[in-house]
Structures are given as structure tokens and as C-alpha cells.
Amino acid sequence: MPNIASILKNEISRVARKEVRTEIETLKKASAAHRASIAELRRQLSALEKELRRAAKGATRAVAAADAAEEEITGTKRRFSATRLATHRSKLGLSAASYGQLVGVSGQTIYHWEQGKARPRAAQLESLAKVRGLGAREISERLSAQ
Structure with missing residues (x-):
């Protein structure tokens, strides 16, 4: 069982x-x-x-x-070169903030353009072209006026 x-x-x-x-x-x-x-x-x-x-x-x-x-x-059509911008700014002996005042942007924007982190818009390219066309005296006059 x-x-x-x-x-x-x-x-x-x-x-x-x-x-x-x-x-x-x-x-x-x-x-x-x-x-x-x-x-x-x-x-x-x-x-x-x-x-x-x-x-x-x-x-x-x-x-x-x-x-x-x-x-x-x-x-x-405007072309942009970051190295040319840096060279022009150093040739004039300007700080990025001063150069930015001439162009109508901040100094930080100028640094970003020079480092290739950003690119200027068409209107800003026109402002850069105008600044490149100015002489050292005209630039100092504009900076002192601002």
C-alpha cells in the first residue's frame, strides 16, 4: 500500500x-x-x-x-574669415569689447567669431566690412564718441 x-x-x-x-x-x-x-x-x-x-x-x-x-x-556677397578678423583686431590694437562696439555686438561675440564657434549674419558682415574700411584715427574717434 x-x-x-x-x-x-x-x-x-x-x-x-x-x-x-x-x-x-x-x-x-x-x-x-x-x-x-x-x-x-x-x-x-x-x-x-x-x-x-x-x-x-x-x-x-x-x-x-x-x-x-x-x-x-x-x-x-561678403566672405568671413575668423583669422582675418583676429588679425585685423590685433593690428588695430583693440580689445574684443572695443571692436564689438564698433561692429555693434558684444566682445564675447567677437571672441566666438575669432574662434570659429559662431559666424556673423549678413548684416553683421556688412558692419565688419565698414569697420575694415576705417582707418586708425576714424576708429579712435568713433570709440571716443561712444
């Missing part, structure tokens, strides 16, 4: 496995649903990033078109 304790132990194990299996099934379903939603969110993110890149590309084209239109209005 079989031992009641072993039969009871086997039955408890069987029922426990059955309960665990049902719990695991619900967790598997939830996990699959979460994976599907994550995949969908990744697809949406990818589509939005692509759309953002496309919009940014269009915006830069619009800015370039506006710059081209501004160049047509002014008539001449």
Missing part, C-alpha cells in the same frame, strides 16, 4: 505546478503585450525623428534662401 505522505506530497506538487503555470501564462501575455507596445513606440519615434530631420532640412533651406535674398538686396 502506498504511503499517504508521498501521495499527498505528489498531489500538492501537481496543484502547485498547475497554479504556477496559470500565473506564468498571464505574465507571458502581459510581457508580449508590453513588447508589442514598445516596438510600436519605437516605430513612432523613428517616424517622428525622420520627420524632424526633414523639417530641419527644410528650415535650413529656407534660411539659406533668405540669406541669398538678402545678398541680392545688398548686391555683394
